[in-house]
Amino acid sequence: MNLTSSEKCQAAEKLIQKGRFEDAGFLLDQVLESHPGNTSALIAKSALQLKAGHVAEAKQLLQVAYQVTPDDPVILTNMANLALFENRVPDALEHLQTVVGQSPEHLPAKLLLGQIHLQRGDLGDARTWLRRAAALGPEDPDVLVALASLALAHQNITEAAALLDKALECAPDHERVLSTLAQVRALTGDFDAATTLAAKAHLEAPQDPDVAVTLARVYLASGVLGEAQKLMERFRVRFPDFAPVVLCAAEVSIARGKVTEALADTVRWLRNAPKESGRVAGFLKVLKKAGAWQQLLDLSDKLSPELAGSGPVQSLREEALHALGRSREGWASWAARRKLPEKRPEPPLLVGLPPRTPLLDQLVLMRFVNAWAAEGAVELIGHTPVADVWGRIAAGDAVSWRSRADRPVELPADLAARTVLYALEMAAFAPYLAPQPERRALWEGALPQDGRPRVGVFWDARAPGLLIDHLREIFDDVPVHAISLQFDDSRHQLRAWPAAFDAGKALENTGDLVNLVDCLDLVVGPDGLPLHIAGALGKSGVALLQENHEWYWAGQQAQSDWYPSIDRIVSPVGPDWSAGKNALREMLAQWMQDPGAR
Structure with a gap:
């Protein structure tokens, strides 16, 4: 018995859901050979082309389908999705508004509207559309995933996890549910569970590049850089033009310290479509990850007015201005985009x-x-x-x-x-946090009292960050008391540094860090809460940073713009902290010789 075109399209859709794109493409090509105007096949083949990053081919297929049935809500929704891929948000919104006007029960259009507003940060509008989508499909896993993403935008991790657990009950093998839940578990620091979920999603859809990117990012967050690299190398070969794969592969290379290689690969990708705003913004994000702030600024200044005026490009340009210590220019651009009134605000x-x-x-x-x-x-x-x-x-x-x-x-x-x-x-800077006198006195009495300097230390829990071993090697032969300010589960890494004083176990809350830090002579560590508190108190500190540091660590040489009492040590991006360690040794030696600096 010969299979009908409808049966082949249905089978292809199931294959796409399982990530078997080559098999799905084979079936769809069979349909289109005999029925070139079959809209179901045209839509599915367009989605496959888009996954592969072949935007022009995807657009051509959708336009053929549109000419056949211009009012089809599925076609219009897919055209909206394509417009989003090309960063044409107004066109996407126009297509979707047409769909919901003509077909108010079409769930995918309302869901996509909610997702667009969510990506743009319009959380009120996102909530409205997602609630409408939920009314049509209260147990639809894609709707539940979108609602979970909305909860995450509100920093409500508990609600997001509950929604995803519900989705998992409805669709236990749904790769998008699994991969999003993996992201939630990673946010809570449960990297074992995150890796298990992301790996399961990858097994369910082994050829889906979006799922592979999620797994690679979980590996990256877990510090498993080698696995992230191997995964992205495989998908980079198969999807050389698909933006999420290209950008994730670059991020992994940068984390491994292969900055030049990452930039070269991304430049080649950009040259395939140098005027496409999504690619330009993606390349600028790679420059940000690499800490190439001046290059980011130089490139943004050379863009056409249309590209330079897009929101993502302007936002990245403003970040570069901040990171280069040109905050007044960054704020001026930010304020102009939001049409802030120029008069000085008045209390209250x-x-x-x-x-x-x-x-x-x-x-x-x-x-x-x-x-x-x-x-x-x-x-x-x-x-x-x-x-x-x-x-x-x-x-x-x-x-x-x-x-x-x-x-x-x-x-x-x-x-x-x-x-x-x-x-x-x-x-103008002035210390702006104040300790609680009674609690500070308790900390003062609990800390070592033999006159040796008390140096607060903290570290990143995993590579490519600054690790506990990096600090231990430095402080092992320095006559100070190393006071650990680590207060999360990574405190347990102190078993590798028994000489350090574990203050984190007695911290009442994050505010108690203010009392503890005020008792110390120096705070040393990467970008983190203890160092910001030291800076806010006007206490001495040393920030061990890399070139892709955040805007608030702008400065000249060792001098910090935002925190005058904190010195900066800035190293190349990657897992190798040897340059920073050597600079810190020299800085500590000078500090120990100058009691007046304490």
Whole structure:
């Protein structure tokens, strides 16, 4: 019995779901040979071409299908997806609005609308569309994954995990559910579970490049750089033009210290379509990962007005300006894009804390909140994982929290932008955290008292970061007390450094770090909470960084722009910290010889 075209298309769709793209393509080619206008085959073949990064071929197939049935909601939704791939967001939204207007029960269009708004950070609109999608498919695994992503955007990991567990009950082998749950487990630091889930997703869809990228990123976050490299090498050969694979492969190479190789590979990919905004933004992100800030800025200055004016490119350019110590220019661009009023804000201020504000960015922004609190009341709206640290702001009596706003709020970054641009006197540094006297006294009594300097140390839990062994080798022959400030599960790595004083086991909360750090003579470590607290207190510290450091570690040579009491040691990107270790040894030797610097 001969298979019908419909049966072949259905079989191809199942093969696509399993990641068997070559087999699916074989069946679809059979259909199109005999029925070149079969829209189901055209749509499926277009999706396959898009997976392979062949955008022009995918677009051509969809246009043929569109000419056959221009009002088909499936075709229009796929055209919207293609427009997103080309970074044509307005076109994608127009296609989807047409679909929901003509076919209000078409779930994929509402789901994609929610995902677009989620990617753009429009969380209110994302919630609206995803709720509409959930009303149509309350147990659809793709809907549950999207709702979980929305929960993650609100930093609600517990809710995200619950949604994904529900999706897993509905579809235990759904690769997107498995891979997203793997990302959640990685966020919570459960890398064993994350690796197991991502590996299972890869086994379910072994040829799916998106799933492979998730697994590689979990490997990367787990410090298993070799496995991430092998996986991306295989997929780089098979999908040489697919953006997620190209960019993830570059990120893995950079993490391994192969920066030149990563940049060369990505340049070749960019040259295939140098005017495509998505590729340009992707290449700029690779430059950011490599810490090539000046190259990023130089390239963005040479782009056409259309490319240079896109949101992702402008945002990356602003990051480069900050990282190069040109923060006033970065804030000016940021403020201009958001049409901020030029007049100086007046207290009382209502400051909204966006759900996705990075934790360490908040430590820098506390400086500005504290400065304004000295002039009048400041009210903060939102939630934060470092509420205890916010509670240690020096001008804390003038700072309060509330859950809802009854008038327009200002983002912390908005507040910082205005501070730098329109009220320069508010940008001057002064210590802005204050310890709790009683708790500080308890720490003072608990720490070693023999007169040797007390140096706080902390490290990254896994490669390619600064590891405990790197620090132990440096401090083993330095006459100081190494006080461990590690307070998460990586505290257990101290069994490799028994001479270190484990202060982390007695920390009450993150705010208690303020009391502990204030008792120390020096803090040494990578970018992390203890070093920011030291800088905010005006305590001495040494930041061991790499060239792709965050914007708040901008500076000239050893001098930090944002934290005057913290010295910087900046090394090349990668797992080799030997240059930083040697520089730290020299810096410690000078510090030990100069008691007045302590």
